[in-house]
Amino acid sequence: MSLTITELSKARDTVADLLDELRLDAYLFEVAPRDDKWDVKIECAIGQGWETITLSVGKEMLLASSEEPNVRQQLLDEWQARLGGCKIHSS
Numbered sequence: 001m002s003l004t005i006t007e008l009s010k011a012r013d014t015v016a017d018l019l020d021e022l023r024l025d026a027y028l029f030e031v032a033p034r035d036d037k038w039d040v041k042i043e044c045a046i047g048q049g050w051e052t053i054t055l056s057v058g059k060e061m062l063l064a065s066s067e068e069p070n071v072r073q074q075l076l077d078e079w080q081a082r083l084g085g086c087k088i089h090s091s
Contacts, residue, residue, distance in 0.1 A: 003033050007063065014066045015040055022080055025087035038062060044086035055082060 011031045019027055019042070026045040031038055040055045040062075057075065065072040 007059075008033065010066065011038065011059075011062055014062055018065070018072070018075060018079060021076060022083060023089045024083065025089050027086065033059070036060075042083065042086075044083060046085050046087060051085060053082060055079060 008031065011033075015029055015031055019029060024044050028043045030041050032041065036059055037056050038059050040057060041052065042055065043050050043052045055078075061071060061075065065075050
Protein backbone atom coordinates (compact mmCIF):
# COMPACT_ATOMS: atom_id res chain seq x y z
CA MET A 1 0.00 0.00 0.00
CA SER A 2 1.42 3.35 -1.02
CA LEU A 3 0.32 6.10 1.34
CA THR A 4 1.75 9.54 1.76
CA ILE A 5 1.51 11.83 4.74
CA THR A 6 -0.20 14.34 2.45
CA GLU A 7 -2.94 11.83 1.53
CA LEU A 8 -3.55 10.88 5.15
CA SER A 9 -3.67 14.53 6.19
CA LYS A 10 -6.07 15.35 3.36
CA ALA A 11 -8.25 12.36 4.30
CA ARG A 12 -8.42 13.48 7.95
CA ASP A 13 -9.27 17.07 6.93
CA THR A 14 -11.93 15.82 4.51
CA VAL A 15 -13.56 13.57 7.13
CA ALA A 16 -13.60 16.45 9.63
CA ASP A 17 -15.24 18.71 7.03
CA LEU A 18 -17.86 16.07 6.17
CA LEU A 19 -18.71 15.43 9.82
CA ASP A 20 -18.96 19.18 10.48
CA GLU A 21 -21.28 19.51 7.49
CA LEU A 22 -23.46 16.77 8.97
CA ARG A 23 -23.68 18.98 12.09
CA LEU A 24 -22.90 16.24 14.60
CA ASP A 25 -23.13 17.58 18.13
CA ALA A 26 -20.01 15.87 19.49
CA TYR A 27 -17.71 13.33 17.91
CA LEU A 28 -14.23 11.85 17.72
CA PHE A 29 -12.87 10.05 14.67
CA GLU A 30 -9.88 8.32 13.20
CA VAL A 31 -8.98 7.29 9.68
CA ALA A 32 -7.38 3.86 9.26
CA PRO A 33 -5.92 3.19 5.79
CA ARG A 34 -6.59 -0.30 4.42
CA ASP A 35 -5.40 -0.89 0.86
CA ASP A 36 -8.04 0.64 -1.44
CA LYS A 37 -10.75 0.94 1.26
CA TRP A 38 -10.24 3.02 4.39
CA ASP A 39 -12.04 2.65 7.69
CA VAL A 40 -13.39 5.79 9.32
CA LYS A 41 -14.14 5.04 12.96
CA ILE A 42 -16.51 7.60 14.47
CA GLU A 43 -17.55 7.91 18.09
CA CYS A 44 -20.54 10.22 18.36
CA ALA A 45 -22.78 11.46 21.14
CA ILE A 46 -26.19 9.81 21.33
CA GLY A 47 -29.07 10.35 23.75
CA GLN A 48 -27.40 8.73 26.74
CA GLY A 49 -23.72 8.27 25.99
CA TRP A 50 -21.65 7.49 22.94
CA GLU A 51 -21.88 5.17 19.96
CA THR A 52 -19.06 3.85 17.78
CA ILE A 53 -19.64 3.41 14.07
CA THR A 54 -17.09 2.29 11.49
CA LEU A 55 -17.61 3.40 7.90
CA SER A 56 -15.70 1.91 5.00
CA VAL A 57 -14.92 4.26 2.14
CA GLY A 58 -12.76 3.99 -0.95
CA LYS A 59 -9.52 5.95 -0.75
CA GLU A 60 -10.06 7.62 -4.12
CA MET A 61 -13.68 8.48 -3.28
CA LEU A 62 -12.74 10.05 0.05
CA LEU A 63 -9.92 12.10 -1.42
CA ALA A 64 -12.03 13.16 -4.43
CA SER A 65 -14.92 14.31 -2.23
CA SER A 66 -13.03 17.43 -1.25
CA GLU A 67 -13.03 18.63 -4.86
CA GLU A 68 -16.00 16.96 -6.55
CA PRO A 69 -19.44 18.11 -5.33
CA ASN A 70 -21.29 15.02 -6.61
CA VAL A 71 -18.93 12.66 -4.83
CA ARG A 72 -19.12 14.78 -1.67
CA GLN A 73 -22.93 14.72 -1.71
CA GLN A 74 -22.95 10.95 -2.21
CA LEU A 75 -20.72 10.49 0.85
CA LEU A 76 -22.80 12.93 2.90
CA ASP A 77 -26.00 11.04 2.03
CA GLU A 78 -24.47 7.66 2.88
CA TRP A 79 -22.90 8.86 6.12
CA GLN A 80 -26.03 10.71 7.23
CA ALA A 81 -28.01 7.49 6.92
CA ARG A 82 -25.42 5.55 8.93
CA LEU A 83 -24.97 8.27 11.58
CA GLY A 84 -28.69 8.93 12.04
CA GLY A 85 -28.60 8.06 15.74
CA CYS A 86 -25.96 10.67 16.55
CA LYS A 87 -26.97 13.93 18.20
CA ILE A 88 -27.18 16.91 15.84
CA HIS A 89 -26.48 20.57 16.65
CA SER A 90 -29.79 22.28 17.33
CA SER A 91 -28.79 25.74 16.10
